[in-house]
Amino acid sequence: xxxxxxxPSGRDPTIFDVAALAGVxxxxxxxxxxxxxxxxxxxxxxxxxxxxxxxxxxxxxxxxFVRQRTTILGVLVGDLDNPFYGDIAKRVERVAFRSxxxxxxxxxxxxxxxxxxxxxxxxxxxRPAGVVFLAFFGxxxxxxxxxxxxxxxVFAGLREDWGDSVAVSNSLGAKLATQHLIDLGHRRIAxxxxxxxxxxxxxxxxxxxxxxxxxxxxxxxxxxxxxPGGERVTIKGREASxxxxxxxPDGATAIFCSNDIGAIALLEYADxxxxxxxxxxxxxxxxxxxxxxxARISLTTVRQPLDEIARVSVETVLARMAGDLVGxxxxxxxxPSLVVRASTAPPAA
Amino acid sequence: xxxxxxxPSGRDPTIFDVAALAGVxxxxxxxxxxxxxxxxxxxxxxxxxxxxxxxxxxxxxxxxFVRQRTTILGVLVGDLDNPFYGDIAKRVERVAFRSxxxxxxxxxxxxxxxxxxxxxxxxxxxRPAGVVFLAFFGxxxxxxxxxxxxxxxVFAGLREDWGDSVAVSNSLGAKLATQHLIDLGHRRIAxxxxxxxxxxxxxxxxxxxxxxxxxxxxxxxxxxxxxPGGERVTIKGREASxxxxxxxPDGATAIFCSNDIGAIALLEYADxxxxxxxxxxxxxxxxxxxxxxxARISLTTVRQPLDEIARVSVETVLARMAGDLVGxxxxxxxxPSLVVRASTAPPAA
DNA sequence: TTGTATGCGTTATCAT
DNA sequence: ATGATAACGCATACAA
Numbered sequence: 001x002x003x004x005x006x007x008p009s010g011r012d013p014t015i016f017d018v019a020a021l022a023g024v025x026x027x028x029x030x031x032x033x034x035x036x037x038x039x040x041x042x043x044x045x046x047x048x049x050x051x052x053x054x055x056x057x058x059x060x061x062x063x064x065f066v067r068q069r070t071t072i073l074g075v076l077v078g079d080l081d082n083p084f085y086g087d088i089a090k091r092v093e094r095v096a097f098r099s100x101x102x103x104x105x106x107x108x109x110x111x112x113x114x115x116x117x118x119x120x121x122x123x124x125x126x127r128p129a130g131v132v133f134l135a136f137f138g139x140x141x142x143x144x145x146x147x148x149x150x151x152x153x154v155f156a157g158l159r160e161d162w163g164d165s166v167a168v169s170n171s172l173g174a175k176l177a178t179q180h181l182i183d184l185g186h187r188r189i190a191x192x193x194x195x196x197x198x199x200x201x202x203x204x205x206x207x208x209x210x211x212x213x214x215x216x217x218x219x220x221x222x223x224x225x226x227x228p229g230g231e232r233v234t235i236k237g238r239e240a241s242x243x244x245x246x247x248x249p250d251g252a253t254a255i256f257c258s259n260d261i262g263a264i265a266l267l268e269y270a271d272x273x274x275x276x277x278x279x280x281x282x283x284x285x286x287x288x289x290x291x292x293x294x295a296r297i298s299l300t301t302v303r304q305p306l307d308e309i310a311r312v313s314v315e316t317v318l319a320r321m322a323g324d325l326v327g328x329x330x331x332x333x334x335x336p337s338l339v340v341r342a343s344t345a346p347p348a349a
Numbered sequence: 350x351x352x353x354x355x356x357p358s359g360r361d362p363t364i365f366d367v368a369a370l371a372g373v374x375x376x377x378x379x380x381x382x383x384x385x386x387x388x389x390x391x392x393x394x395x396x397x398x399x400x401x402x403x404x405x406x407x408x409x410x411x412x413x414f415v416r417q418r419t420t421i422l423g424v425l426v427g428d429l430d431n432p433f434y435g436d437i438a439k440r441v442e443r444v445a446f447r448s449x450x451x452x453x454x455x456x457x458x459x460x461x462x463x464x465x466x467x468x469x470x471x472x473x474x475x476r477p478a479g480v481v482f483l484a485f486f487g488x489x490x491x492x493x494x495x496x497x498x499x500x501x502x503v504f505a506g507l508r509e510d511w512g513d514s515v516a517v518s519n520s521l522g523a524k525l526a527t528q529h530l531i532d533l534g535h536r537r538i539a540x541x542x543x544x545x546x547x548x549x550x551x552x553x554x555x556x557x558x559x560x561x562x563x564x565x566x567x568x569x570x571x572x573x574x575x576x577p578g579g580e581r582v583t584i585k586g587r588e589a590s591x592x593x594x595x596x597x598p599d600g601a602t603a604i605f606c607s608n609d610i611g612a613i614a615l616l617e618y619a620d621x622x623x624x625x626x627x628x629x630x631x632x633x634x635x636x637x638x639x640x641x642x643x644a645r646i647s648l649t650t651v652r653q654p655l656d657e658i659a660r661v662s663v664e665t666v667l668a669r670m671a672g673d674l675v676g677x678x679x680x681x682x683x684x685p686s687l688v689v690r691a692s693t694a695p696p697a698a
Numbered sequence: 699t700t701g702t703a704t705g706c707g708t709t710a711t712c713a714t
Numbered sequence: 715a716t717g718a719t720a721a722c723g724c725a726t727a728c729a730a
Binding site (some may be wrong): 065097 | 361406407408409410411413414419423424428429430431432434435436438439442446451452453454455456458468470471472473474475476499560578613616618620621639640643645646
Binding site for chain 4 (some may be wrong): 016061
């Protein structure tokens with residue numbers, strides 16, 4: 001008796017149907033379903049049996065509607081197929097579910113603010129009880145206006161002033177990365193950044209890089225902006241050749257790249273140009289995406305504790321929702337850690 | 350005037366507030382919001398202005414409640430940080446949004462059926478209008494019972510009898526992969542499979558492998574089960590050494606692996622054992638995950654048209670929901686294609 | 699311990 | 715062209 005996939009097998013049974021079958025009132029059924037005490041054992045059993053028979057499933061829509069609050073947690077994510085976000089998203093969903101919330105995802109992809117806004121509006125119409133912001137773009141004033149005053153928002157993995165945030169200390173992470181290179185004996189260390197890094201975080205990483213070098217008495221350079229795949233870079237607004245920045249007697253012997261994806265692209269660039277890693281050039285990334293641990297990549301990098309970020313983020317937004325957390329935005333920092341792999345070594349003699 | 354993140358700035362304005370401000374009835378506001386015609390221009394303008402002023406946002410909860418159907422599309426996903434699923438998930442969300450649906454994600458992770466079931470139940474309470482099934486596990490009879498009769502379901506990227514499905518032709522993909530190796534001159538080609546592949550798909554891939562070899566008059570072996578990271582494999586229930594299957598004069602000169610993640614693990618295994626790829630051993634994968642295209646990986650593989658799978662899946666489930674598609678489950682196949690990279694070459698002389 | 703009544707914000711039907 | 719009104723399924727305050 002294979003059931004056809006066509007659904008409408010009549011209407012879903014309601015609390016009323018259960019009440020009728022059990023021979024009690026709707027209130028009693030409601031009490032049973034919600035686990036309220038003050039229901040006799042016999043009644044409870046009768047109701048539960050009726051529920052079983054009818055295959056009754058509470059209508060969350062109705063419940064949320066009448067209670068004027070949902071158990072929906074909105075998740076704004078930039079790039080679900082970026083493993084970094086996919087990973088966090090998964091953990092967020094897990095933590096939320098354990099707290100009784102279902103997660104509603106919205107891709108805020110690309111840089112188009114209007115598009116992002118329309119999605120946020122659609123999400124807000126569903127009245128999520130809270131929102132977790134995972135993307136590092138789509139944070140336009142319009143979005144802030146729409147989101148900020150309707151619902152508690154937490155930024156996971158980045159910091160934004162107008163909401164709670166849980167993020168790694170970027171400057172500390174950058175220091176760890178840079179210090180590692182310094183400890184290996186490098187003096188000419190460049191800082192390379194690519195798109196895919198939130199501006200504020202990128203700046204903090206550059207500051208950490210600077211501060212480590214300064215403390216070591218070594219020269220710190222300005223951010224070198226590179227578009228992965230290209231040959232040219234931009235330094236302080238003027239163009240230059242990536243090849244020249246790396247090779248040559250004055251070139252860098254090591255690079256700290258603001259993110260793993262960029263660092264891996266750098267590895268590939270080096271491969272194509274016969275620059276040996278780590279023999280000729282050491283590279284450190286930031287994030288510790290899964291990719292970085294592949295033997296063929298083996299990127300030394302700074303790990304972000306994603307699990308902690310996800311957990312604390314959800315806890316924070318839940319606390320706001322419950323009113324347990326009030327007042328101005330709270331900005332939590334979590335600690336990065338260095339993961340040493342095969343992309344770094346002492347400079348060539 | 351930075352607004353505190355504490356939410357409750359009073360209640361959200363309702364259709365009633367708008368009506369009062371505009372000096373019309375709720376019905377008229379409703380008509381304006383829904384774009385019903387039969388509203389005079391002047392009235393419409395007044396109402397729209399009131400909406401603007403109040404920042405009114407329709408309550409989707411109430412709407413869905415009264416209309417007895419939601420615009421929620423449930424997505425059951427196994428592993429959001431598996432790039433393959435992350436990628437599809439992202440596309441599914443995009444297509445759904447364009448059709449006016451918001452996506453509600455549930456991670457059905459691990460192999461624990463009870464856990465998966467509780468999540469499905471939670472999802473169902475939200476009354477999604479349809480469900481897209483992305484995971485290849487969590488398809489227990491219980492889940493079928495809960496899901497199958499409540500809501501239209503489409504399986505994206507895999508096939509299951511009790512719902513519509515959109516998937517690649519696995520045997521054809523396997524044939525493409527195997528034929529590629531045959532064309533390169535290989536005769537001793539092994540089939541390796543790992544977990545992470547749905548059983549039915551895995552079997553179909555093995556059949557395609559067999560059929561290509563048979564047509565070429567070359568020997569086809571049984572599936573070699575390998576747990577990535579390990580040294581041992583299981584062939585027809587008995588244990589063996591992976592190293593011996595690959596090396597030696599009688600060993601395979603090429604491998605078709607049932608999935609990219611396994612194939613990449615194989616690459617790493619080869620690296621560790623001084624087996625050169627593709628010099629000593631050619632490897633072909635299946636899926637074409639992003640990873641596979643990295644220069645340092647450069648895996649020859651069979652591509653699944655994810656975009657098409659996502660698009661057609663959503664279209665299918667929307668058609669079911671709308672009643673445009675009735676009758677028994679429809680199983681659509683999409684075409685795989687071979688992507689040749691650097692992990693394959695003619696066998697050593 | 700159980701039942702009754704009211705309201706949540708919206709859509710849709712029926713009057714006007 | 716616009717307004718009044720009855721659902722929708724459930725939670726909750728209150729009555730019995």
